[in-house]
Amino acid sequence: xxxxxxxxxxxxxxxxxxxxxxxxxxxxxxxxxxxxxxxxxxxxxxxxxxxxxxxxxxxxxxxxxxxxxxxxxxxxxxxxxxxxxxxxxxxxxxxxxxxxxxxxxxxxxxx
Amino acid sequence: xxxxxxxxxxxxxxxxxxxxxxxxxxxxxxxxxxxxxxxxxxxxxxxxxxxxxxxxxxxxxxxxxxxxxxxxxxxxxxxxxxxxxxxxxxxxxxxxxxxxxxxxxxxxxxxxxxxxxxxx
Numbered sequence: 684x685x686x687x688x689x690x691x692x693x694x695x696x697x698x699x700x701x702x703x704x705x706x707x708x709x710x711x712x713x714x715x716x717x718x719x720x721x722x723x724x725x726x727x728x729x730x731x732x733x734x735x736x737x738x739x740x741x742x743x744x745x746x747x748x749x750x751x752x753x754x755x756x757x758x759x760x761x762x763x764x765x766x767x768x769x770x771x772x773x774x775x776x777x778x779x780x781x782x783x784x785x786x787x788x789x790x791x792x793x794x
Numbered sequence: 795x796x797x798x799x800x801x802x803x804x805x806x807x808x809x810x811x812x813x814x815x816x817x818x819x820x821x822x823x824x825x826x827x828x829x830x831x832x833x834x835x836x837x838x839x840x841x842x843x844x845x846x847x848x849x850x851x852x853x854x855x856x857x858x859x860x861x862x863x864x865x866x867x868x869x870x871x872x873x874x875x876x877x878x879x880x881x882x883x884x885x886x887x888x889x890x891x892x893x894x895x896x897x898x899x900x901x902x903x904x905x906x907x908x909x910x911x912x913x914x
Contacts, residue, residue, distance in 0.1 A: 685838060711818055715862045715898070717897070717899040717900070718899065719899045721839070721901075723839075727906070728891055728893075728904035728905060728906050728907055729831075729839065729891070729901075729904055731896075732899070732902070734896065734900035734902075735897075735900065740902055767818060772838060772839050774841075774899045775899055776826050776899045779858075780858040781841070781857040781858045781859070782855055782898075783841040784841075785838060785839050785841065786838070787838045788839070
């Protein structure tokens with residue numbers, strides 16, 4: 684069982700917006716602004732999409748945005764495109780014995 | 795162009811040891827912490843641990859579940875990070891990824907992964 688809770692799947696049509704939630708506790712998501720989001724296509728390594736809750740690495744489309752409220756972080760993808768179909772994972776720094784915790788992943792389907 | 799290439803995976807019998815390597819290019823290896831993750835077949839990402847740069851002591855931290863059997867090291871002269879896994883178990887079967895740790899919870903460059911299969 685993953686430390687952070689994500690929905691197993693979300694879907695949307697091209698051009699629409701979707702939001703993926705990531706719920707933790709005050710020891711991780713709620714306690715630090717060190718939340719990241721990763722995109723993983725089948726058979727590929729993950730790609731960092733968002734870090735520090737809201738920051739996009741160079742080269743990541745501005746259609747991807749992050750936010751946080753309390754113990755829940757969110758990834759929003761606007762203007763959905765076919766290539767956005769992938770698995771998405773959230774992660775957070777934690778004060779626990781394991782410094783980094785992950786969500787179980789969300790499969791995004793673009794209809 | 796930043797590149798990370800893992801190697802050393804394969805089929806290993808339970809109880810044996812394995813050392814994975816991660817060669818990097820395209821950035822100043824010694825300036826960054828390096829981390830390892832794994833992903834069991836059909837499962838999510840699991841953080842193994844990381845090693846700080848020698849500027850920050852070269853110390854390591856591991857996931858609680860990885861303490862004891864996993865050891866991360868680095869050779870800055872060669873630009874290689876290593877993951878030693880001892881007493882392999884069938885549940886260690888996974889694709890192992892190395893990556894560059896930008897900061898807490900932000901791993902910005904990843905390799906393609908190397909598959910470790912633990913089976914008799």
